[in-house]
Amino acid sequence: MPMTTLAAVAALTLAGASACGGGGGETTGATGGTALYDRLPDAIKEAGVIRFAGDSHPPYRIVANDGKTVTGIDKEMQDALGKVLGVRTEISIVNGLPAALSGMLASRYDAFNGPVKDTAEREKQFDAIVWMVSRTSYLIPKSGSAAVKSAGDLCGKRVAGTAGSIVEDQTKRLSDWCAKQGKPAIVFIGLADTNGTILAAKSGRADAAGMTESGAIDAMNKEKDAFTYVTQSDEQGAGIDQLAMLVPKAGGLGPVMLEAFKEIFKNGEYQRIVDKYGLKNVAVDEPKLNTAAVR
Structure with missing residues (x-):
């Protein structure tokens, strides 16, 4: 289906596109409807897909032997977000955090789900949606x-x-x-x-x-x-780090993604994923945007 047709279908019916592979990543269909679609950046609506960068990081991203098929926490979280946003999601496997960050700044990817620490330095270039903590x-x-x-x-x-x-x-x-x-x-x-x-x-x-x-x-x-x-203990410098999804500020996706996270907290998908993967000790009560600069 051409990209323009896909965007039109998403805008008019908010029906899901069926999952398909290709482009070096794992794609997933988006079903259901939401007013959030109208708030997405035009470039994403035209493409009909949010492109995530991701390195191999079990159990967040479990990469199959083909180097493309991805399962795990990120896949399910992105499925849930794509559903409420009315667009597909796609994961492209990259070689570590630097490649994900530079790829987003070069507009090859729209987001990186981490888990990555929310820092004031990163918030200069990226919006950070905190959705879990870690030790x-x-x-x-x-x-x-x-x-x-x-x-x-x-x-x-x-x-x-x-x-x-x-x-x-x-x-x-x-x-x-x-x-x-x-x-x-x-x-x-x-x-x-x-x-x-x-x-x-x-x-x-x-x-x-x-x-x-x-x-x-x-x-x-x-x-x-x-x-x-x-x-590692608090005495040994652990503390509790805020972990975030990073989205380039320039694209304008960050505030919309925050609202999508709020929606999956409300509809129970976040809790379902937390329970499935045993993340209760690192779950948060609500998602937050750009917390590092104010800490």
Whole structure:
């Protein structure tokens, strides 16, 4: 169906387009209707699709062997958002956070669902819709000899994590805590995605793999008895990071996406996804826009 026809159908009937593949990403049909469609930027209405960037990050984005088919939290969250907005959503797999950010600024993608930390610096270029929080955990191979029983035992160890992510920032805070205890610093190994960090820990290149707690639980469920994990404490600099979907300010999509999130909170889709993936400990009561600048 031509893009102009698709946009017209969405505008007049707000009926869903059936899911289809292609374009390097996973697409999903949007069904149902909403006045939010009229508030979407013209470029998105003309295309009939919101293009998400996403790296491999289980259980948020689980990428099949074809490199295109995506399942997981992000896929379901984007399905729900697309439904209330009246447009399709599409995920294109990229190589880490820097590629997602630069791709959005170059107008190749419309949004990135993270989980990525909401910061004042990022809010200069992106609208940030906070939809969850996180604490960093560290996945430990049971077969290793690192003898890590708590996050404090990571002092002087090698920790793999996604470069430029929350994990890198929180590992630095943990390393600062180590120094205050008179212990050696942590050696951070920055990699492209979560799969790479898990492989680094399994192969012995790293003693641990840093990730969100939900990511650590997912990895443990996939490989029974292969891992354990420890979680960073407030004393060790963890705090609670606000995690957001990032949308370029220039496109004008951010405020509309905030309203779409509010709608999936109201209609129960957010809670359904939270319950399905065991995200109760990191769920929020309501979505918020650009919280970092006012903290």
